[in-house]
Amino acid sequence: MTVVTNSERETRQVGFDLAKKLRPGTVLAFYGDLGAGKTTFTKGLAMGLGIDSEITSPTYTIVNEYETGETPLIHFDMYRLTSADDLFEIGWEDYLERGAILAVEWSERVEAAFPKDTVRIKIEKNKDTQRVITITGIEEA
Numbered sequence: 001m002t003v004v005t006n007s008e009r010e011t012r013q014v015g016f017d018l019a020k021k022l023r024p025g026t027v028l029a030f031y032g033d034l035g036a037g038k039t040t041f042t043k044g045l046a047m048g049l050g051i052d053s054e055i056t057s058p059t060y061t062i063v064n065e066y067e068t069g070e071t072p073l074i075h076f077d078m079y080r081l082t083s084a085d086d087l088f089e090i091g092w093e094d095y096l097e098r099g100a101i102l103a104v105e106w107s108e109r110v111e112a113a114f115p116k117d118t119v120r121i122k123i124e125k126n127k128d129t130q131r132v133i134t135i136t137g138i139e140e141a
């Protein structure tokens with residue numbers, strides 16, 4: 001599925017809508033440059049999961065956990081990691097078993113850690129405020 005958004009709000013809406021289609025335990029792997037909209041998308045996703053706290057980028061913490069929604073959200077930023085090994089060191093396998101949605105920014109770096117049924121979200125900057133969002137691995141109704 002590919003959608004084009006023309007504002008931050010529209011990208012949040014795509015994330016919000018996707019939340020309803022995800023099973024607990026799903027890994028969402030984001031691909032896209034700095035400023036593409038990965039964190040913005042995750043904010044909408046969190047809202048769709050019923051999480052009421054503010055979502056901030058886990059660039060420095062590597063992982064942020066939100067437990068207040070219907071399904072927990074665990075938000076990773078792999079920017080400072082170099083390989084899947086680093087991810088296993090922070091307990092990736094335990095996270096996979098939490099029944100949470102695992103949203104992973106900078107997935108390129110840890111591709112080897114992802115399960116087969118990972119949902120992939122590629123966000124490309126087109127023009128100033130336009131983004132092309134391609135979602136694969138989701139079952140379409």
Ligand code: ADP
Pocket residue numbers: 005006007008009010011032033034035036037038039040041105128129130131
């Ligand atoms: P990333 O996490 O990929 O580095 P962010 O979500 O933090 O990116 O930042 C995206 C930036 O791009 C924000 O400043 C946002 O306002 C801006 N922006 C402009 N147009 C869009 C759009 N259509 N979708 C998402 N973000 C957009």
Ligand code: MG
Pocket residue numbers: 038039040057105
């Ligand atoms: Mg980000």
